[in-house]
Amino acid sequence: MARSLRWRLLLGLLVLLVSLWSLFPFLWYFLVSLTLPGSIPRSLALPSTLTLRTYAAVLFGGGYVDVGTKVSIIPNVINSVKVAGMTVALCLALSVGAAYVFSRFRARALRVAFNGLLIVRMTPGVSLAVPIFLMMTQYRLVNTHVGLALVHTLLSLPLAIWLMKGFFDTIPPELEEAAAIDGASLLVALRRIVLPLAAPGVAVTACFVFLASYVEFMFALILSRGGINTLPLAIAGYKSEHQVFYNEMAAASFISMIPLALFFFFVGRSMVSGLSFGALK
Amino acid sequence: MTTAGMGSRNRAVVAVLLALPLVYLLLVYIYPIGQLLYLSFRDLEPAYDTDEFIGLGNFFEIFGRSGGWGHVLRSFLYTGICVSASFVLGLAFALLTTAVEEAFAWPLHTALRQVIITPMIFIPAAAGVMWTFAYTEHYGWVNHLLALLGLSTYPWLVSSAAFYLVMLTDIWGWTPFMYLILLAGLQSLPREPLEAARVDGAGTWESFWHVVLPMLRPVILIALTIKTLDTYRAFDYLWIMTQGGPGTISTTLTIATYKTAFMELKLGKASAYGLVTMIFPLVVVNVYLAFAQRREA
Numbered sequence: 001m002a003r004s005l006r007w008r009l010l011l012g013l014l015v016l017l018v019s020l021w022s023l024f025p026f027l028w029y030f031l032v033s034l035t036l037p038g039s040i041p042r043s044l045a046l047p048s049t050l051t052l053r054t055y056a057a058v059l060f061g062g063g064y065v066d067v068g069t070k071v072s073i074i075p076n077v078i079n080s081v082k083v084a085g086m087t088v089a090l091c092l093a094l095s096v097g098a099a100y101v102f103s104r105f106r107a108r109a110l111r112v113a114f115n116g117l118l119i120v121r122m123t124p125g126v127s128l129a130v131p132i133f134l135m136m137t138q139y140r141l142v143n144t145h146v147g148l149a150l151v152h153t154l155l156s157l158p159l160a161i162w163l164m165k166g167f168f169d170t171i172p173p174e175l176e177e178a179a180a181i182d183g184a185s186l187l188v189a190l191r192r193i194v195l196p197l198a199a200p201g202v203a204v205t206a207c208f209v210f211l212a213s214y215v216e217f218m219f220a221l222i223l224s225r226g227g228i229n230t231l232p233l234a235i236a237g238y239k240s241e242h243q244v245f246y247n248e249m250a251a252a253s254f255i256s257m258i259p260l261a262l263f264f265f266f267v268g269r270s271m272v273s274g275l276s277f278g279a280l281k
Numbered sequence: 282m283t284t285a286g287m288g289s290r291n292r293a294v295v296a297v298l299l300a301l302p303l304v305y306l307l308l309v310y311i312y313p314i315g316q317l318l319y320l321s322f323r324d325l326e327p328a329y330d331t332d333e334f335i336g337l338g339n340f341f342e343i344f345g346r347s348g349g350w351g352h353v354l355r356s357f358l359y360t361g362i363c364v365s366a367s368f369v370l371g372l373a374f375a376l377l378t379t380a381v382e383e384a385f386a387w388p389l390h391t392a393l394r395q396v397i398i399t400p401m402i403f404i405p406a407a408a409g410v411m412w413t414f415a416y417t418e419h420y421g422w423v424n425h426l427l428a429l430l431g432l433s434t435y436p437w438l439v440s441s442a443a444f445y446l447v448m449l450t451d452i453w454g455w456t457p458f459m460y461l462i463l464l465a466g467l468q469s470l471p472r473e474p475l476e477a478a479r480v481d482g483a484g485t486w487e488s489f490w491h492v493v494l495p496m497l498r499p500v501i502l503i504a505l506t507i508k509t510l511d512t513y514r515a516f517d518y519l520w521i522m523t524q525g526g527p528g529t530i531s532t533t534l535t536i537a538t539y540k541t542a543f544m545e546l547k548l549g550k551a552s553a554y555g556l557v558t559m560i561f562p563l564v565v566v567n568v569y570l571a572f573a574q575r576r577e578a
Contacts, residue, residue, distance in 0.1 A: 008384050014377055015389070019396050025453070026399060028422045029411045044425045094305050097298030105295065113299070115570055120310055122562040124514035126538045127555035130320065130548050131313035154309050157302060186291040215404040217517045222543060232406035236521050239410060246414055253407035261402040265395070 033250035037068030040246055058251040069238070069245050073252050076234035079145065083220075083230060084213040086149035091160050091209045094153070096202065099164035100190050104173060117158035125155065125218055133222055143225040151223065152213040159212075160205050167201025168194060207263055214259060231256045320552035328546050339553035347537075347550075348529065349557070355444070356533040356561075360513045363451045368505060370452065371459025375467050376489075394464070398457040405454060409521030412450040413438060438523055444531040447522045451515060459504055466500030467493070506569055510562050534558040 141147030
């Protein structure tokens with residue numbers, strides 16, 4: 001039965017339907033990004049001319065198009081990369097050592113702390129919005145990259161610890177035990193033996209932390225006064241009460257997708273499930 | 282290794298390694314939570330220079346005049362519908378992928394998998410504006426499609442259907458997540474029980490219902506728990522597509538908290554909202570931990 005023609009036809013039909021559901025909104029939006037500002041297809045028919053000039057305008061500012069905002073998103077890309085980069089640095093600095101301890105030692109207090117991370121991870125960000133906003137105001141960190149990175153670190157810290165603990169767990173402790181007999185301290189063992197072996201895992205964790213910061217919207221909205229507008233803010237910003245720049249919005253959306261696309265198609269496919277299992281094990 | 286079996290130097294190293302995230306969390310998590318508790322009992326409106334203790338006043342206002350129960354209800358409605366729909370779709374897509382893998386010799390299933398996870402590569406803000414655009418009256422493809430079918434067009438996001446249309450976006454965006462988890466679960470199932478069921482004469486449906494689903498239960502439980510808590514605190518799609526409107530029909534607890542804080546600038550009341558919003562995740566996490574501990578014991 002598994003290979004009968006009728007079964008295969010049915011499956012083919014279902015594949016077609018699923019593809020429509022996943023891809024159609026996406027493809028239509030892609031077409032919009034390939035038309036000039038101000039010219040949006042008024043029906044489902046294919047636009048007569050396709051051009052990359054909207055992309056050029058979105059990336060490099062005016063000159064490539066006659067109408068539209070003519071504002072480049074490069075400053076937003078820089079803001080996003082700065083904030084996400086700082087978040088990765090901070091998050092890894094805080095979590096590598098703790099993940100190692102969680103991986104190698106057993107104690108009741110550690111178990112409690114590990115569960116506590118679950119509560120941190122599941123706290124709705126919006127609940128913390130007011131106190132965090134007040135704190136950032138008090139320490140003059142509103143509208144600074146560091147301020148936003150400090151908050152984004154909170155969102156990723158539990159996950160970073162879980163993920164890296166998972167990677168450290170796969171490295172047999174015998175090597176470190178041998179090093180300990182030779183008199184190496186824990187810190188030396190971590191740096192010289194465990195970290196080099198777990199480097200791919202640490203890199204994947206870094207990618208996750210980076211992307212989590214890269215896509216984050218709410219705290220960026222709260223903490224930016226225009227000076228640190230990240231990409232999600234820039235994309236949402238093409239829509240104001242008075243005017244919507246649809247074509248630019250579409251082009252910017254597709255540009256912003258690049259890091260995620262690279263990650264999912266080359267690294268992340270198998271990781272997403274590992275990610276969630278690590279989180280609740 | 283236990284904590285007893287190491288030298289004093291290493292004990293200091295362990296303490297420092299753990300202290301790093303702990304100190305950070307004390308400053309950026311524990312302290313704000315304390316402040317949240319403190320502020321929720323106060324009337325704090327910097328714009329009017331008010332800052333005074335009002336007891337449970339904020340909570341009375343939320344569940345009285347502000348329609349707080351409505352926000353709670355909408356949070357659960359949003360969570361319930363989005364989670365169940367993306368679960369059912371995710372499971373269906375995962376089953377389809379395995380069926381396609383069995384039925385076709387060439388790797389159609391690999392292409393199918395890439396197609397299904399495509400929504401995931403959009404950042405939520407971009408998916409939000411994309412769907413907002415799709416529903417606009419003169420430009421969006423939803424209305425183009427309706428016009429093609431001879432139906433009348435409409436600005437859907439200012440209609441009473443707006444809340445459900447945001448849910449649809451959420452379902453579109455998050456089904457791939459469910460799909461990947463469930464697919465990984467399906468592919469890691471042992472083959473023997475299924476073959477045994479087939480030998481015993483069980484049909485496709487029976488073996489799915491009585492063999493596959495029970496074996497998949499731990500995976501399903503984890504996927505549903507994570508997805509429930511993430512959906513409950515959803516902000517991006519709702520804010521970008523409707524800002525809680527029209528009126529308050531898509532105002533969930535998250536949106537209400539945000540609006541009270543950063544549009545009405547009532548920081549005390551917003552803290553009370555924030556506290557109310559935290560209750561459900563706390564309950565879920567603790568129930569989950571209790572279950573996990575019982576399983577270990």
